[in-house]
Amino acid sequence: MSQFKVNTEFENDIVILITEGYLNQEGGQMIANICLNNIDNGITKILLDMGQTKVVNSIGVSILIEIIEKLQGVEGKLGYFNLAPIVDKTFNIMGLTKYSSVYSNREDALANF
Amino acid sequence: MKIHILTIAFVVVALQGTAQSTTGQVNILDLMNLQFNLQDSLNKIESTKDVREKAGILFNLAFYYGYSKGDSALIYLSEAERISKHENEIDLLPKIYLFMSGVESQVIANYPMGLFHAFEHLKYVIEMQNRPKVSGEDVYARDFNLVYQRIAFGYAYLGNKAKALEYLNKLPQNFYLPEKWDEADIPDITTTSGISQLYLLLNEYEKAKFFNRKAREANNKVPFEKQWGYPYIVYSDILKHDKKYDSAINNYKKAISLAILNKFYKDVLEANLGIADAFNELGTVDSVIVYAKNVINLSRDFTFTEGLLKANILLYKNYKKLGDIENAFNYLESADSLRNLLFNNTRANEMQNMALNEEVKQRELNEQKVEQQRYLVGIVVCAVFLCLGIYLYAKRQQKERIRKIEEDRKNKELQAARDLQQSMLPKENPKRPDLDIATFIRSSTEVGGDYYDFFPQKDGSLFSVCGDATGHGVTSGMMVSVTKAGLNGINPVKPNKILQRLNRVVKRIDLGTLRMSLNIAEITQNEVYLSSAAMPPIYLYKANSNAVEELMQSGLPLGGLRDETFNLITRTFEYGDVLIQLSDGLPEAPNAKGELYDYDRLKGLIQSSGHLSAQQIIDVLIESVDQWLSGKHNPDDITLVVIKKINP
Numbered sequence: 001m002s003q004f005k006v007n008t009e010f011e012n013d014i015v016i017l018i019t020e021g022y023l024n025q026e027g028g029q030m031i032a033n034i035c036l037n038n039i040d041n042g043i044t045k046i047l048l049d050m051g052q053t054k055v056v057n058s059i060g061v062s063i064l065i066e067i068i069e070k071l072q073g074v075e076g077k078l079g080y081f082n083l084a085p086i087v088d089k090t091f092n093i094m095g096l097t098k099y100s101s102v103y104s105n106r107e108d109a110l111a112n113f
Numbered sequence: 114m115k116i117h118i119l120t121i122a123f124v125v126v127a128l129q130g131t132a133q134s135t136t137g138q139v140n141i142l143d144l145m146n147l148q149f150n151l152q153d154s155l156n157k158i159e160s161t162k163d164v165r166e167k168a169g170i171l172f173n174l175a176f177y178y179g180y181s182k183g184d185s186a187l188i189y190l191s192e193a194e195r196i197s198k199h200e201n202e203i204d205l206l207p208k209i210y211l212f213m214s215g216v217e218s219q220v221i222a223n224y225p226m227g228l229f230h231a232f233e234h235l236k237y238v239i240e241m242q243n244r245p246k247v248s249g250e251d252v253y254a255r256d257f258n259l260v261y262q263r264i265a266f267g268y269a270y271l272g273n274k275a276k277a278l279e280y281l282n283k284l285p286q287n288f289y290l291p292e293k294w295d296e297a298d299i300p301d302i303t304t305t306s307g308i309s310q311l312y313l314l315l316n317e318y319e320k321a322k323f324f325n326r327k328a329r330e331a332n333n334k335v336p337f338e339k340q341w342g343y344p345y346i347v348y349s350d351i352l353k354h355d356k357k358y359d360s361a362i363n364n365y366k367k368a369i370s371l372a373i374l375n376k377f378y379k380d381v382l383e384a385n386l387g388i389a390d391a392f393n394e395l396g397t398v399d400s401v402i403v404y405a406k407n408v409i410n411l412s413r414d415f416t417f418t419e420g421l422l423k424a425n426i427l428l429y430k431n432y433k434k435l436g437d438i439e440n441a442f443n444y445l446e447s448a449d450s451l452r453n454l455l456f457n458n459t460r461a462n463e464m465q466n467m468a469l470n471e472e473v474k475q476r477e478l479n480e481q482k483v484e485q486q487r488y489l490v491g492i493v494v495c496a497v498f499l500c501l502g503i504y505l506y507a508k509r510q511q512k513e514r515i516r517k518i519e520e521d522r523k524n525k526e527l528q529a530a531r532d533l534q535q536s537m538l539p540k541e542n543p544k545r546p547d548l549d550i551a552t553f554i555r556s557s558t559e560v561g562g563d564y565y566d567f568f569p570q571k572d573g574s575l576f577s578v579c580g581d582a583t584g585h586g587v588t589s590g591m592m593v594s595v596t597k598a599g600l601n602g603i604n605p606v607k608p609n610k611i612l613q614r615l616n617r618v619v620k621r622i623d624l625g626t627l628r629m630s631l632n633i634a635e636i637t638q639n640e641v642y643l644s645s646a647a648m649p650p651i652y653l654y655k656a657n658s659n660a661v662e663e664l665m666q667s668g669l670p671l672g673g674l675r676d677e678t679f680n681l682i683t684r685t686f687e688y689g690d691v692l693i694q695l696s697d698g699l700p701e702a703p704n705a706k707g708e709l710y711d712y713d714r715l716k717g718l719i720q721s722s723g724h725l726s727a728q729q730i731i732d733v734l735i736e737s738v739d740q741w742l743s744g745k746h747n748p749d750d751i752t753l754v755v756i757k758k759i760n761p
Contacts, residue, residue, distance in 0.1 A: 093647060095669035098669070
């Protein structure tokens with residue numbers, strides 16, 4: 001697996017994390033650090049563009065659950081777009097979709113988040 | 114100190130006469146006028162235990178006799194050499210060899226030996242450079258200028274002009290180049306005179322004249338009786354070369370007067386020979402015979418071997434002119450005998466080669482020393498690298514030991530985790546007449562957190578669970594352990610309620626990011642109740658329709674959010690139906706291209722193999738996924754629980 005990368009963009013009050021690579025513990029922790037930092041700075045809406053993340057493991061998901069839990073504490077929310085079908089399925093299985101939103105693409109996400 | 118200075122100066126000009134420094138402060142004649150008592154000296158040599166004093170007396174004896182009895186001088190010098198070497202008084206050796214070389218070259222005409230000892234001189238001056246300077250050290254022990262002059266003389270006498278000039282060029286330029294002559298820094302008269310003689314031997318007449326003039330100018334600064342005779346001998350030789358024989362004879366006579374006055378008898382012999390030779394050029398036979406015979410007569414008491422040879426030749430030639438064949442023959446015989454003694458070509462060549470070899474040896478010695486220094490530096494560098502190497506090796510060994518300890522620790526941890534995982538799993542599958550149950554678990558390299566278990570109930574129902582703890586190793590083992598404990602303690606309610614309660618338990622324990630995915634199937638007589646917390650779909654093969662239903666439920670893993678709720682699915686479970694619980698290790702097994710096995714493929718395979726026994730279904734699925742993996746390591750555990758209804 002290639003090294004996990006995250007680029008951050010801001011769209012109004014939303015921070016968009018564009019991820020690339022295998023979302024495992026390392027990748028998850030990277031996302032968590034950025035998210036928690038933004039939450040501390042008052043950002044409560046976080047979108048993940050996961051077009052370049054084709055595989056997610058259980059620890060990666062566990063970390064996303066932690067982020068969801070943090071966002072729940074600040075009445076924030078987490079959303080995703082450009083999910084690979086297998087990732088979409090994994091998120092669904094793992095129950096993430098019950099507490100966060102999945103969008104088809106960036107426009108869809110920004111319009112409906 | 115004066116004695117040493119004058120002695121050395123005397124030797125440098127090869128015992129040609131007395132010396133007068135240009136400053137006029139020192140007069141070598143004072144030394145020669147010492148009331149030298151041979152017996153006293155010999156007694157002193159016997160009685161003293163001071164090696165340096167003994168060597169000093171021997172040297173003075175040699176000096177005393179060097180000017181008149183060269184052979185005797187060499188005996189004393191040899192003894193001084195032996196004592197100095199034996200007692201390791203190395204600083205005395207340069208002076209001894211310098212004097213030896215002078216006597217051999219310019220008194221007894223043994224030029225090869227003179228050159229040889231000049232190189233011995235050089236050897237010990239070099240040796241002295243490597244020793245620390247100590248109090249009382251011989252003042253000339255480190256003087257290269259004296260050595261180079263001596264070697265230049267040695268080569269000049271042997272007719273090797275190139276080598277003579279090579280060594281002459283090693284001196285300060287104002288010592289040997291007229292154009293560099295510096296009135297403010299005039300060399301000692303002995304050096305100036307010696308250089309003029311050297312140029313004369315090398316047929317460099319203009320330079321010889323220049324330095325001889327300078328020597329005579331220095332001589333003229335003191336009263337006649339204190340002048341040194343030898344510059345006049347050299348001057349006479351130059352005049353003779355210019356065919357100014359009368360002037361040459363007058364200057365030779367002047368030199369004789371001074372030499373007799375100063376008891377420098379070898380100069381007397383040399384000047385007499387010069388006169389005989391000049392008369393020979395003038396054709397004055399009688400005068401030749403008189404002066405040549407003077408040389409022979411004086412040679413009985415004083416040594417000047419080459420002069421004796423030349424005198425014999427002159428007498429042979431002139432008696433022959435007179436027709437006195439008998440006398441001519443006698444002198445010819447004497448000359449031949451002396452020539453054979455002195456100028457045997459083979460011997461001369463051998464000695465010159467010896468000297469040359471010595472020179473080469475010296476160079477090699479110097480190169481060896483440089484090489485030794487390089488070796489030393491090399492050794493030091495090697496030692497540093499060796500130490501560094503040892504240090505790095507030790508460091509590496511230490512690292513290796515630490516790595517091994519760490520590896521052992523990990524292995525032990527892995528083994529403990531495997532043991533823990535194994536202990537969590539049921540020893541055997543339930544044996545029931547209505548159900549055909551088969552299970553499969555394959556851990557990835559590190560111990561995973563997959564788990565399955567069965568909880569038979571008193572009412573005949575069976576709870577089958579399949580789970581996957583996040584992470585690996587002991588930590589995931591802990592999560593499995595917590596889950597198993599929780600399951601054991603929970604009343605047999607519906608699976609979704611069990612998951613809810615378990616979720617709270619796990620959340621309360623709080624194992625950080627650790628979560629537990631788990632599904633539970635409750636199998637009753639004709640139904641199955643299913644609930645799942647973040648587990649892959651449960652597959653239900655329906656025998657009567659030969660169809661597979663993928664029962665996917667969305668739910669957070671245990672330990673996710675405290676108030677998570679889980680759905681419950683109910684299905685009929687009839688004869689021939691197959692229920693398959695699995696972890697994500699199988700559907701998410703990647704092939705060499707990174708493509709996942711996927712759920713659709715799995716579903717299709719379950720459908721095609723649903724008619725088989727529980728174990729056969731497992732075999733088909735595992736064979737298929739292994740083909741997919743093509744030997745590639747699967748990053749996650751694979752767990753399968755297959756339950757087939759075999760009796761109504």
